[in-house]
Amino acid sequence: MRIAIFSDTYAPEINGVARTLRHYTTYLEKQGIEYRLFVPNASTPVPSIPQVQRFTSIPFLLYQECRLAIPNPIKIKQSLDEFKPTLIHIATPFNLGLYGLHYGKKQGIPMVASYHTHFDVYLEYYHLTFLQNWIWKYMKWFHHSFEKVYVPSQSTKEKLLSKNIHQNIELWGRGVNHSYYSxxxxxxxxxxxxxxxxxxxxxxxxxxxxxxxxxxxxxxxxxxxxxxxxxxxxxxxxxxxxxxxxxxxxxxxxxxxxxxxxxxxxxxxxxxxxxxxxxxxxxxxxxxxxxxxxxxxxxxxxxxxxxxxxxxxxxxxxxxxxxxxxxxxxxxxxxxxxxxxxxxxxxxxxxxxxREWSWDAIFKELLASFSKIAERKNQISA
Missing domain, CATH: 3.40.50.2000 (Glycogen Phosphorylase B;)
Known part of the structure; x- marks a missing residue:
């Protein structure tokens, strides 16, 4: 399995999504699974890592810690062509996610998405509720091409089902380092x-x-x-x-x-x-x-x-x-x-x-789900 991941936030940024993805890539490394991560530039200088490609970015209006990347399509395509991903995982519905979606469709690569943020709720707090209908229309269009959408909680799953975002939605929970937070x-x-x-x-x-x-x-x-x-x-x-x-x-x-x-x-x-x-x-x-x-x-x-x-x-x-x-x-x-x-x-x-919430158990289940998706896609192709 070779996984290409697209996100609008990653370590060293401090937020729930960035930290989850850092645990995720650490687990992939421990399991010897190859990945390429496409993310915006960090707000502070960070060491260059071969598996992580960063792009020029600007702060996102509703969440300054989350940045919108300005993708370099030629660079991304070249990297993906060389890497030859067997699965694409998109964790953002914005610029980088759009390019990952485009590439996956064109190459016929299995694609999954993970949903992390209720942007419609954010609009209420920033007096932009007139955009909510547009947001949900866009989210429905964006997610319809994925094999599966992963969400972190049952209430999030129910919300996306009620909005008809996707019919194949699976829980992907979170863990905690019990020795660290003790x-x-x-x-x-x-x-x-x-x-x-x-x-x-x-x-x-x-x-x-x-x-x-x-x-x-x-x-x-x-x-x-x-x-x-x-x-x-x-x-x-x-x-x-x-x-x-x-x-x-x-x-x-x-x-x-x-x-x-x-x-x-x-x-x-x-x-x-x-x-x-x-x-x-x-x-x-x-x-x-x-x-x-x-x-x-x-x-x-x-x-x-x-x-x-x-x-x-x-x-x-x-x-x-x-x-x-x-x-x-x-x-x-x-x-x-x-x-x-x-x-x-x-x-x-x-x-x-x-203590019942384990990162290793959660990622093991996620990768087992990925394997089933890839296997089913191969059977259909054959």
């Missing part, structure tokens, strides 16, 4: 030494993009609406960067710490040293940070929507709230902050459940 990374002095937070404070943690589609305002409103005694006992730590970072971080009080972007090794320690994870986003197709928090032994307060609803076991590893319902988020956040015994019970359950 309660053993806990530090009792981290917050005091690094952020000057008094060591008797409970830590309420958010990790993610600081952007409208993450419902970041719910994090702040939930904290501000906590009962006064809990607010005094709790410090809110917000990790991440994004378009709202400067505006929001300049307006908040002394009991809220904004760390900005954080490297993964620092982040794993931060997860393990916190008390509770708050993640109200209802736009997720999966929710990688939620799985990282659970693996670190953190109970999670999340939205009962999108991919998060499939990760948090209500009243076992945390609580699921009605999307954008501040009262619901305050009620459940207060309940866990106020009950250390319940937090500990949920913490142990979170770690145990997260």
């Amino acid at each position: 309660p053993t990374k806990k530090s009792n002095t981290l917050f005091k030494e690094r952020y000057h937070i008094h060591d008797d404070k409970k830590i309420l943690l958010y990790v993610g993009r600081i952007a409208p589609e993450k419902d970041i305002h719910i994090v702040l409103e939930t904290y501000n609406d906590l009962p006064e005694h809990l607010k005094q006992e709790t410090h809110l730590v917000i990790v991440g960067d994004g378009p709202l970072f400067r505006e929001l971080s300049e307006k908040t009080g002394p009991n809220i710490t904004w760390t900005g972007f954080m490297e993964p090794d620092q982040l794993s320690q931060l997860y393990a040293s916190s008390d509770l994870f708050l993640f109200p986003s209802s736009s997720e197709t999966f929710g990688n940070v939620v799985l990282e928090a659970l693996s670190s032994g953190l109970p999670v307060i999340g939205a009962n929507a999108g991919g998060v609803q499939h990760l948090v076991d209500h009243e076992v590893t945390g609580f699921l709230c009605e999307p954008r319902d501040i009262k619901d988020f305050v009620r459940y956040t207060s309940k866990l902050l106020d009950d250390s015994t319940l937090r500990l019970t949920y913490s142990k359950a979170a770690r145990e459940i997260a």
Whole structure:
């Protein structure tokens, strides 16, 4: 098997899709499976890797961390002709994905797609809902030529089926590095030494993009609406960067710490040293940070929507709230902050459940699915 992969984001960019694809290519290398990856230039200089071809790019309007490549068709065709892929995997519906689709059609190569982002939901947050019908028409046209479309969660599958995007949709979940995101990374002095937070404070943690589609305002409103005694006992730590970072971080009080972007090794320690994870986003197709928090032994307060609803076991590893319902988020956040015994019970359950999510098992299933597609295509051709 030789796989050509097209994406609009990849390491060292820090987002769920980029990190998933990095785990994916690492697994392919471990299995001795050849691949070529076609992606935009990174926002920072990166070493050249033979399997990865990068192209000039510009930031994507709705998601600056995602970049739109300006493909070089001659260079891509030459590379693909030399590589002779047996399967094309397209993880973006934009420029690079379009070229991969064109090449696969012309050469009769089996093609699959993976769907990662609800761009229609993003349009709501950026007041561009008039584009939603066009987006779905385009997505239906773009995906109709693929043998199969892979999605990260059951709710995403149901949504695409309801939009008639494709009839052959399969779950391709996500995993987590259990030794990396682990309660053993806990530090009792981290917050005091690094952020000057008094060591008797409970830590309420958010990790993610600081952007409208993450419902970041719910994090702040939930904290501000906590009962006064809990607010005094709790410090809110917000990790991440994004378009709202400067505006929001300049307006908040002394009991809220904004760390900005954080490297993964620092982040794993931060997860393990916190008390509770708050993640109200209802736009997720999966929710990688939620799985990282659970693996670190953190109970999670999340939205009962999108991919998060499939990760948090209500009243076992945390609580699921009605999307954008501040009262619901305050009620459940207060309940866990106020009950250390319940937090500990949920913490142990979170770690145990997260251990069931294995990258190796997930990629093994994916490649088995690829093999069936290639085999079926060969039988039809014969």
